[in-house]
Amino acid sequence: MAVTIPTARYTSGDFAALENDRLWPRVWQLACSLDHVANPGDFHELRMGPLSVLLVRGDDLELRAFQNACRHRGSALCEGTGRDLIELRCPFHRWAYDLTGRLREVPSRREFGTLGPDGEEFGLIPVRVDTWGPLVFVNLALDAEPLVDFLGAVPDDCAWARIDEFRCVAAVSIPAPCNWKTLIDGFSETYHVQGIHREMLPMCDDVNGPQRVWERHGKLQQSYGLPSPRLRDRPDDQSVWDAFVEVMGVRVGNNSQRDAGPAPDVPSGGTVRGVIAEIVRERGVDAGHDWFASLDDGHLLDMSQYNLFPNLTVLVFSDMMQVVRSRPGASPDDAYMDAFSFERVAPANARARTKPIDLELAPDGELPIGLILNQDFANFGRSQRGLHQPGLTHLTVSPTEECRIVNLHQNLEQYLGIAPSELEVL
Ligand code: FES
Ligand SMILES: [Fe+2]
Structure with missing residues (x-):
């Protein structure tokens, strides 16, 4: 049969x-290993067909993930794997975000009017991130089931x-x-x-x-x-x-x-x-x-x-x-x-x-x-x-x-x- x-x-x-x-x-998908983003300022870009997700370890040791797109005109912010970031600065027109994704600097900002209190509204678009052992997973759907539910019986097994x-x-x-x-x-x-x-x-x-x-x-x-x-x-x-x-x-x-x-x-x-x-x-x-x-x-x-x-x-x-x-x-x-x-x-x-x-x-x-x-x-x-x-x-x-x-x-x-x-x- x-x-x-x-x-x-x-x-x-x-x-x-x-x-x-x-x-x-x-869907939950592997982004990288924990060793790629172990320390504050480490980053890694996951490309998946047209998708690009940016993982960043903050100074507060928190691991965050974002859609890799500047809120100005969309330029990707980082490529590949790297370390020692102190901010996320777009190479195109130099909008800058802190490692938590908050917009904190816009050249000639006055011309844009208000971009929300503390730049929060125009922060980087978040992506779900979680880990299983040394593996880091991301999911672009913010309403996705938790990773632990997605993995089901595997971790216990x-x-x-x-x-x-x-x-x-x-x-x-x-x-x-x-x-x-x-x-x-x-x-x-x-x-x-x-x-x-x-x-x-x-x-x-x-x-x-x-x-x-x-x-x-x-x-x-x-x-x-x-x-x-x-x-x-x-x-x-x-x-x-x-x-x-x-x-x-x-x-x-x-x-x-x-x-x-x-x-x-x-x-x-x-x-x-x-x-x-x-x-x-x-x-x-x-x-x-x-x-x-x-x-x-x-x-x-x-x-x-x-x-x-x-x-x-x-x-x-x-x-x-x-x-x-x-x-x-x-x-x-x-x-x-x-x-x-x-x-x-x-x-x-x-x-x-x-x-x-x-x-x-x-x-x-x-x-x-x-x-x-x-x-x-x-x-x-x-x-x-x-x-x-x-x-x-x-x-x-x-x-x-x-x-x-x-x-x-x-x-x-x-x-x-x-x-x-x-x-x-x-
Ligand atoms: S696209 Fe990022 S600053 Fe213009
Ligand atoms: Fe084989």
Whole structure:
């Protein structure tokens, strides 16, 4: 009983316009990490298709967000990420706002008559802002449900992982030749592991990982350090170890991707998965996370992948966290893949003053995002091209393997007001 989804949702300008009108201005979405705006005077601009939101940490330590538009003739006030702001001064005609968004200076002010008491009426237009762990979310709809309600069951589901301790150490933003949904769909199923990530098969169970969907969001739990049931010949421990190091060697302190060295000894009655889990446990305890000692192998090694509607995936591990966001670009065929890497720090360590570094392309053209994300990236343009072919009117997806994609489209229909549903069950 496959489900069909109209391909036009991925290619049509009218559909993208509907999203720009009814989705992006009304939904909670990731703006940046807390580390981008940790200190007074820090700012960050989120661009989302035509939308631009400005986040500013005030001198009072309060984090605020505004629509990035000067009240005079609309010029955007800030671009990118930066620090040490003492005011928000429009570069066009130099209207100036304080970090709370209040208008406080207008050159030749008398010519404008009264702009309201204390400039309050002409302050910057506020945007809702809230945080979950180290992630900062915004919503342009001032009457939106609170973030905690939007996230639903997700924060409790991963409370064990103490995500407050994660610090963003790197962020990269890469233009991708595809629709934003083509991109995020690639992070909403593991059916493609046997297609484009075959290196993972000896170290990952890509078949039995339980998936679930809540009202808006989804989750996959995936196990590592054991071979895929798809492999007919069961790999030996050395092959599991080699594949683990190639895909995520940093977790066991082994970055020598091409030559992992001999697999550690597996005690009789034990498994290579258990041995790898023990390495992660010991590294965690050594780094000051005593609670790793009581984590079971599943929590230590496995991935909890959350798909947050509409365009975010949060990959939570005991020892690291990765976030991928898909942002719409200028046309339905353009998006940005934004990848954020987080490391766990002991609670005693304060949030760093340093900003996450913005990574750049390596000289060989490889994106600085690791083997697996490079493979995902290479697929986006290929998928998008196929979706444009006139004979292909619908995608045909599995309601189980690809339930998180179906859920995305069901929620999208709600936001866009598409009723009755255009998703057909064959
Ligand atoms: S547009 Fe900002 S001061 Fe004129
Ligand atoms: Fe992938």
